[in-house]
Amino acid sequence: MAPPVFDGENYQAWAVKMAAYMEGCDLWEAKENDYEVAPLPENPTMNQIKYHKERTTGKAKSKYEGHxxxxxxxxxxxxxxxxxxxxxxxxxxxxxxxxxxxxxxxxxxxxxxxxxxxxxxxxxxxxxxxxxxxxxxx
Missing domain, CATH: 1.20.58 (Methane Monooxygenase Hydroxylase; Chain G, domain 1)
Structure with a gap:
């Protein structure tokens, strides 16, 4: 089964689906233990840079979860x-x-x-x- 894809809308529903997906694949432990984010490869793409920045600063959640x-x-x-x-x-x-x-x-x-x-x-x-x-x- 493919992981749910976040389209920029309805963060809360996506987060629940993603948590269930990660739990089903025995990946939730990595999230709970807050494992270290791998460094960027040489000559990264813009998407890799954005993703890395969001992962290291936690902005993905704050950007979409909302007040x-x-x-x-x-x-x-x-x-x-x-x-x-x-x-x-x-x-x-x-x-x-x-x-x-x-x-x-x-x-x-x-x-x-x-x-x-x-x-x-x-x-x-x-x-x-x-x-x-x-x-x-x-």
Whole structure:
């Protein structure tokens, strides 16, 4: 299995995945014991220099983890986005539900949980009229 790749967004979720990956490969001990970082090779690339700098200064975590206040604002933005979602008549229910679940997963990664009942309520009240009979039967 390949390690999770960090794309510059959602550091908290990536960090959890990476920790699980490292634990599964018996590499977590190296992180916990804070082993020494290997020196740069001769004629390093820019990516090697950036990576080495982040590893030796610990800036990767501080750069992406964010301050508690910033995370709180991100959660509020995701909750606002969740509440504003409406199903487009041209899309399927699955596409709409996937869009909502994506937002929910982002809020969960930041430490805020939306209950399953709230997600189902949001889906049922924001569906177009053509699904009214289906909702009533449920």
């Amino acid at each position: 508690e206040k910033v995370r709180g604002m991100e959660v509020l933005n995701f909750l606002r986005e969740f509440e504003r979602q409406q199903m487009d008549e041209t899309k399927t229910i699955k596409e709409y539900a996937d869009r909502l679940i994506d937002i929910v997963n982002k809020t969960r990664a930041l430490g805020t949980d939306l209950k399953g009942e709230r997600i189902m309520q949001k889906i049922s009240i924001s569906l177009p009229e053509k699904f009214e009979a289906t909702i009533a039967s449920l």
